[in-house]
Amino acid sequence: MEENKRKKYQKDKDRLSTKLGYLQRVLKDYGVPVMIVFEGVHASGKGRISNELLISLDPRYTRFYATHTPTEIELRKPFLWQYFVNTPSSSEIYIYYRSWYSLYIAMKNNTVKNERYPENRILLEEIRSFEKTMMDDGSELIKFYVEIDEDKQKKHIRKMYDNPRTMWKAQEYDRDNDDDYRKEMEAIIENDQKSWIKVTYADRYETVNEVLEVIIEKLEKRAEAEKKKSEAKKEGNDGFFDGKFPNILKKHEGDFDISKEEYREQIDRLQKEMRDIQYMLYEKKIPLVLVYEGWDAAGKGGNIKRVIQQLDPTGYEINTTAAPTDLEFKHHYLWRFWREVPKTGHISIYDRSWYGRLMVERVEGFASNKDVKRAYKEIRDFETSLTNFGGIVIKFFIHISKEEQLERFEARQEDENKVWKITDEDWRNREKWNKYEEAINDMISETSTEDASWYVINGNSKRYARLKALQIIIDTCNQKFLDK
Amino acid sequence: MEENKRKKYQKDKDRLSTKLGYLQRVLKDYGVPVMIVFEGVHASGKGRISNELLISLDPRYTRFYATHTPTEIELRKPFLWQYFVNTPSSSEIYIYYRSWYSLYIAMKNNTVKNERYPENRILLEEIRSFEKTMMDDGSELIKFYVEIDEDKQKKHIRKMYDNPRTMWKAQEYDRDNDDDYRKEMEAIIENDQKSWIKVTYADRYETVNEVLEVIIEKLEKRAEAEKKKSEAKKEGNDGFFDGKFPNILKKHEGDFDISKEEYREQIDRLQKEMRDIQYMLYEKKIPLVLVYEGWDAAGKGGNIKRVIQQLDPTGYEINTTAAPTDLEFKHHYLWRFWREVPKTGHISIYDRSWYGRLMVERVEGFASNKDVKRAYKEIRDFETSLTNFGGIVIKFFIHISKEEQLERFEARQEDENKVWKITDEDWRNREKWNKYEEAINDMISETSTEDASWYVINGNSKRYARLKALQIIIDTCNQKFLDK
Numbered sequence: 001m002e003e004n005k006r007k008k009y010q011k012d013k014d015r016l017s018t019k020l021g022y023l024q025r026v027l028k029d030y031g032v033p034v035m036i037v038f039e040g041v042h043a044s045g046k047g048r049i050s051n052e053l054l055i056s057l058d059p060r061y062t063r064f065y066a067t068h069t070p071t072e073i074e075l076r077k078p079f080l081w082q083y084f085v086n087t088p089s090s091s092e093i094y095i096y097y098r099s100w101y102s103l104y105i106a107m108k109n110n111t112v113k114n115e116r117y118p119e120n121r122i123l124l125e126e127i128r129s130f131e132k133t134m135m136d137d138g139s140e141l142i143k144f145y146v147e148i149d150e151d152k153q154k155k156h157i158r159k160m161y162d163n164p165r166t167m168w169k170a171q172e173y174d175r176d177n178d179d180d181y182r183k184e185m186e187a188i189i190e191n192d193q194k195s196w197i198k199v200t201y202a203d204r205y206e207t208v209n210e211v212l213e214v215i216i217e218k219l220e221k222r223a224e225a226e227k228k229k230s231e232a233k234k235e236g237n238d239g240f241f242d243g244k245f246p247n248i249l250k251k252h253e254g255d256f257d258i259s260k261e262e263y264r265e266q267i268d269r270l271q272k273e274m275r276d277i278q279y280m281l282y283e284k285k286i287p288l289v290l291v292y293e294g295w296d297a298a299g300k301g302g303n304i305k306r307v308i309q310q311l312d313p314t315g316y317e318i319n320t321t322a323a324p325t326d327l328e329f330k331h332h333y334l335w336r337f338w339r340e341v342p343k344t345g346h347i348s349i350y351d352r353s354w355y356g357r358l359m360v361e362r363v364e365g366f367a368s369n370k371d372v373k374r375a376y377k378e379i380r381d382f383e384t385s386l387t388n389f390g391g392i393v394i395k396f397f398i399h400i401s402k403e404e405q406l407e408r409f410e411a412r413q414e415d416e417n418k419v420w421k422i423t424d425e426d427w428r429n430r431e432k433w434n435k436y437e438e439a440i441n442d443m444i445s446e447t448s449t450e451d452a453s454w455y456v457i458n459g460n461s462k463r464y465a466r467l468k469a470l471q472i473i474i475d476t477c478n479q480k481f482l483d484k
Numbered sequence: 485m486e487e488n489k490r491k492k493y494q495k496d497k498d499r500l501s502t503k504l505g506y507l508q509r510v511l512k513d514y515g516v517p518v519m520i521v522f523e524g525v526h527a528s529g530k531g532r533i534s535n536e537l538l539i540s541l542d543p544r545y546t547r548f549y550a551t552h553t554p555t556e557i558e559l560r561k562p563f564l565w566q567y568f569v570n571t572p573s574s575s576e577i578y579i580y581y582r583s584w585y586s587l588y589i590a591m592k593n594n595t596v597k598n599e600r601y602p603e604n605r606i607l608l609e610e611i612r613s614f615e616k617t618m619m620d621d622g623s624e625l626i627k628f629y630v631e632i633d634e635d636k637q638k639k640h641i642r643k644m645y646d647n648p649r650t651m652w653k654a655q656e657y658d659r660d661n662d663d664d665y666r667k668e669m670e671a672i673i674e675n676d677q678k679s680w681i682k683v684t685y686a687d688r689y690e691t692v693n694e695v696l697e698v699i700i701e702k703l704e705k706r707a708e709a710e711k712k713k714s715e716a717k718k719e720g721n722d723g724f725f726d727g728k729f730p731n732i733l734k735k736h737e738g739d740f741d742i743s744k745e746e747y748r749e750q751i752d753r754l755q756k757e758m759r760d761i762q763y764m765l766y767e768k769k770i771p772l773v774l775v776y777e778g779w780d781a782a783g784k785g786g787n788i789k790r791v792i793q794q795l796d797p798t799g800y801e802i803n804t805t806a807a808p809t810d811l812e813f814k815h816h817y818l819w820r821f822w823r824e825v826p827k828t829g830h831i832s833i834y835d836r837s838w839y840g841r842l843m844v845e846r847v848e849g850f851a852s853n854k855d856v857k858r859a860y861k862e863i864r865d866f867e868t869s870l871t872n873f874g875g876i877v878i879k880f881f882i883h884i885s886k887e888e889q890l891e892r893f894e895a896r897q898e899d900e901n902k903v904w905k906i907t908d909e910d911w912r913n914r915e916k917w918n919k920y921e922e923a924i925n926d927m928i929s930e931t932s933t934e935d936a937s938w939y940v941i942n943g944n945s946k947r948y949a950r951l952k953a954l955q956i957i958i959d960t961c962n963q964k965f966l967d968k
Contacts, residue, residue: 018901025904051797055789059802059835066798071556097798165760168767276649283652305539313535314550314581318543327809351543417502420509 009205016212017056023219024057024093030226031090031330033139036215037099040146041182042173043156045201049146050095052208053215061091067098070112076285076343078389079107079123080130084338087134089330099143100127105184116390126388129381136374137332140222142215145189148201240362240369243434245441252399252456256464263463270470271310277477278311278347284481287342287391289383290349290473293359294398295436296426297408298459299466303398304349306466307473315345321352333357333375334382341386354379355395358443363435376446383452392480393452396469397444398459402433493689500696501540507703508541508577514710515574515814517623520699521583524630525666526657527640529685533630534579536692537699545575551582554596560769560827562873563591563607564614568822571618573814583627584611589668600874610872613865620858621816624706626699629673632685724846724853727918729925736883736940740948747947754954755794761961762795762831770964771826771875773867774833774957777843778882779920780910781892782943783950787882788833790950791957799829805836817841817859818866825870838863839879842927847919860930867936876964877936880953881928882943886917 027034036053038046054064065086074082080100088094104127106112108120117123135141148156160170189196197214201207258266281288290307292300308316319340328336334354342348357375361367367375383393400408409430412422429436444454455472459465511518520537522530538548549570558566564584572578588611590596592604601607619625632640644654673680681698685691742750765772774791776784792800803824812820818838826832841859845851851859867877884892893914896906913920932938939956943949 022901047796047798051792051795054797054802055793059785059788060804060806064797064801068798073555073557095797163760165763165767169763276647279649279653283649301543304543308535309539311535312531313538313548313579314531314552317548318538320544322544325811327811417506 006205009209012209013052013205013212016209016216019216020056020212020219021058023216023223024061026223027140027219027226028061028091030223030230031138032222032226033088033090033134033137033331034093034219035088035096035134035139035141036093037096037101037141037143038146039098039101039144039185040201041148041153041178043153043160044146044148045156045204045207046097046146048204049144049199049208049211050097052204053095053211056212057093062093062095063088064095064097067096067100067102070103073343075113076345077341078385078391079103079117079126080385081338081341083130084335087331087335088139089327090138091330100130101185101188102181105181108184109180117388122388126381126385129378129385133332133334133378133381136378140218141195142197142218143195144197144199144211144214145185146199146201146207152201240372241435241438243438245438246445247437248441248444249397249399249437249456252458253401253460254458255460256458257461258463258467260463263467266467267306267463267470270467270474271306273474274307274470275310275312277474278315280481281347281477282315282345285344285390286477286480287344287386287389288347288473288477289342289386289391289393290347291353291355291393291395292349292351292398293353293355293396293440294459295400295405296429297405297412297422298398298400299462300351300398302462303396303459303466303469304351307349307470311347316347316349317342318349318351319353321350321356333361334378337382342391344390354382355443355447358447359436359439360429362439363432379447380449380452383447383449387451392476394473394476395447395452395454396472397440397454397456398465399456400459402430404460405430490689493693496693497536497689497696500693500700503700504540504696504703505542507700507707508545510707511624511703511710512545512575514707514714515622516706516710517572517574517618517621517815518577518703519572519580519618519623519625520577521580521585521625521627522630523582523585523628523669524685525632525637525662526660527637527644528630528632529640529688529691530581530630532688533628533683533692533695534581536688537579537695540696541577546577546579547572548579548581551580551584551586554587557827559597560829561825562869562875563587563601563610564869565822565825567614568819571815571819572623573811574622575814584614585669585672586665589665592668593664601872606872610865610869613869617816617818617862617865620862624702625679626702627680628695628698629669629680629682630685630691631682636685724856725919725922727922729922730929731921732925732928733881733883733921733940736942737885737944738942739944740942741945742947742951744947747951750951751790751947751954754951754958755790757958758791758954759794759796761958762799764965765831765961766799766829768965769828769874770961771828771870771873772831772957772961773826773870773875773877774831775837775839775877775879776833776835776882777837777839777880777924778943779884779889780913781889781896781906782882782884783946784835784882786946787880787943787950787953788835791833791954795831800831800833801826802833802835803837805834805840817845818862821866826875828874838866839927839931842931843920843923844913846923847916863931864933864936867931867933871935876960878957878960879931879936879938880956881924881938881940882949883940884943886914888944889914 038050040046050064054062063086065083070082082103083096083100086094103112104120104123107114107117107123131141157170157173160166160173189198199207199211199214290304292304294300304318308318317340324333324336337350337354340348340350357367357379358372362372386393409422409426412418444456448454455469457465457468457472522534524530534548538546547570549567554566566587567580567584570578587596588604588607591598591601591607615625641654641657644650644657673682683691683695683698774788776788778784788802792802801824803821808817808820821834821838824832824834841851841863842856846856870877893906893910896902928938928940939953941949941952941956
């Protein structure tokens with residue numbers, strides 16, 4: 001390229017970089033996570049373009065994520081796990097060098113071993129749900145497909161061959177023919193033209209500036225929209241609790257006591273069976289997710305302890321869910337739970353869970369009406385991702401009566417070894433019993449699915465609830481083993 | 485076992501559990517991280533004991549870490565990486581089911597492929613340094629070795645054989661004969677008897693209570709010590725800056741300007757060489773760590789950009805170091821840097837780094853005199869872990885004169901595109917120039933080692949500094965390639 005032209009491009013790039021840096025700071029202040037995807041065939045310039053982009057952005061708030069052959073751990077987690085846990089927080093920009101689309105194509109063509117998803121359709125549905133979930137949550141998603149004419153591509157690769165230090169990379173490209181990739185990507189884009197930006201690689205200078213311009217245009221538009229939104233009135237939680245709901249919990253009230261002797265005999269037997277179940281899960285590589293929800297003092301912790309009592313500690317984790325940390329708060333509310341989904345063959349137990357979105361966050365108004373409505377589907381989709389992958393999801397709601405809760409609160413208050421367990425917040429939550437009751441009933445009816453049902457368990461008798469939970473886990477797992 | 489005896493043990497266990505729960509809360513309030521290690525041969529009851537321990541502890545503040553065959557990623561990181569990143573925060577207890585000792589033995593016996601550490605002695609030194617670092621930082625480390633007589637062990641394994649669901653695990657035990665492990669562990673303990681507690685597995689009830697009692701005794705002692713410490717006077721930073729130090733920076737002052745034309749020509753050549761270096765690092769599986777320190781406005785960010793300009797973005801990361809997050813603050817200060825060490829073949833660039841401990845933390849008094857003295861060795865050890873693993877560590881201090889800094893501050897203040905880069909803190913730091921100068925000189929003389937030298941680069945001319953840094957990286961890497 002002639003020197004003058006190069007200088008002009010350089011000057012343009014500097015101007016564009018400054019503008020992009022400015023927009024990054026603006027969107028960071030609005031709390032908008034930005035996801036920029038680069039797909040494209042080998043040696044099409046994706047690397048160069050994203051590198052220039054990285055240089056223009058503030059490294060404190062920018063991450064680069066390269067799609068790679070899945071690691072052992074990634075293969076032991078659901079399809080999109082690696083992407084879900086690598087999404088930007090509300091102050092970050094993520095650049096994806098190849099993305100979930102490349103992974104999808106590799107799985108479709110069995111370049112990446114795919115024994116868990118019999119139908120490709122399922123993978124595409126998960127991609128759609130993932131992108132929608134991110135965008136609904138406020139993420140700006142920009143997807144580029146970089147094309148290059150075949151002569152230029154060949155020239156790029158030949159140049160790598162000529163350099164002894166890069167030869168091995170060119171050889172890799174040769175082995176890994178990407179005609180299949182190109183065809184698949186073209187079909188994907190054909191079906192979803194609006195969401196893709198095609199860029200044809202001309203030369204390093206021209207193409208980088210073209211991409212910068214597109215990104216700037218998108219981010220400017222977004223910044224304007226955010227400005228308008230911030231000036232508009234905030235959405236409220238008006239009329240959300242109307243007291244009208246079929247009371248599912250009611251059906252699970254009453255006394256179900258069990259004698260100490262019977263309990264001891266049964267619990268011992270069930271715990272031994274549970275240990276066998278654990279070994280079977282491990283051998284069959286099935287991940288098990290156990291969700292425990294319930295009123296304060298319903299006995300969730302004690303129930304969980306009885307489940308794990310005879311288990312091998314190398315095969316389960318207990319995840320307790322407290323208020324989100326700063327970093328968690330800056331991500332989609334499911335992000336932290338994605339980070340904890342079990343590996344194949346492992347058991348993940350959640351003492352409180354993502355259902356906080358539909359209980360405390362709804363009752364306290366941290367989640368708007370819209371958020372809550374969206375969360376029903378998002379949570380169903382999240383659990384479907386787990387069951388699509390072959391996992392078992394069992395959800396318990398331990399239900400106690402309001403009177404029983406009062407008795408337990410008072411007993412805790414009087415026991416010096418338990419008084420730390422009860423806080424002012426527990427008392428405040430108790431005052432909102434009716435709101436919680438409505439939220440819980442809505443939650444149960446909206447998120448009970450065929451593969452991930454809710455089990456309401458009467459917890460007035462702890463002994464009954466413990467036996468019941470164990471029995472349900474054992475039966476569900478045994479049923480699954482038979483199905484396989 | 486007779487029913488009465490069992491009942492007695494159960495009662496004792498309940499009492500011990502309550503006490504342990506109490507101590508966990510006390511030590512959490514004092515901010516003491518607790519590490520409990522269980523080593524022992526197969527089927528010696530480690531799993532049962534640690535499971536009972538887990539049940540006694542508060543799951544919100546307890547983690548269980550099982551040593552496993554290293555994953556691909558773990559094999560691409562230094563020896564103790566998996567443990568360093570899995571250390572408890574100041575409110576947590578970690579239980580290690582097998583530990584760095586098992587990993588050491590597996591590497592010594594080549595059960596885990598060990599091509600990077602020619603001498604086992606190095607691995608043992610790293611273990612000693614790791615444990616010392618953790619304890620110096622306030623961690624309580626309790627190490628158990630669980631023994632079992634051979635008849636009982638055989639009985640345990642036979643029982644697993646008899647159950648079709650656990651048979652495969654017994655078969656694994658059979659294949660994986662652990663006589664070697666036993667011999668090694670006995671030698672290790674022989675050499676370090678004071679730090680180990682031997683427990684002989686009798687039966688589930690008795691042994692669990694014995695372990696609980698030992699832990700309680702240790703934690704009680706620690707709680708008392710913490711109580712005394714909190715009543716004693718706080719250690720100060722008195723007389724720490726005395727203005728007496730050989731001024732290394734002085735040697736790197738003066739003007740080293742370079743013409744635009746010469747710069748353009750050279751930078752282009754060096755950047756292309758740097759790209760080749762990256763490919764070589766990748767091919768030879770050598771991780772490269774680049775540390776950038778320097779005065780505010782010294783031009784670290786711009787220098788880094790010139791290094792990466794022509795690189796493949798899939799092979800480097802830029803780690804910017806801001807004030808620690810809550811979670812980082814609750815760990816050893818090196819913890820967050822351990823989390824970011826490069827994989828083999830990758831380049832990790834640090835824009836500011838662990839040296840904050842010796843600069844801002846010392847100057848601001850966040851680290852005590854004792855902390856700083858300890859940090860010199862800890863940092864040397866940390867970098868040695870990286871070079872032991874075959875990594876290259878290059879550290880730059882970009883030095884500008886006080887006058888040059890003032891000019892740059894003022895220029896930033898006047899440029900609307902750069903004004904966000906300058907904060908009140910920068911001005912405050914400038915007022916402490918002399919203290920920083922002393923801290924930096926001490927840091928450079930205390931942490932320059934043969935394998936991880938400091939390079940002070942005159943940064944008054946940005947062009948000079950950029951060329952110089954690139955040249956040093958290229959020369960150092962090429963030298964390493966020759967050595968290999």
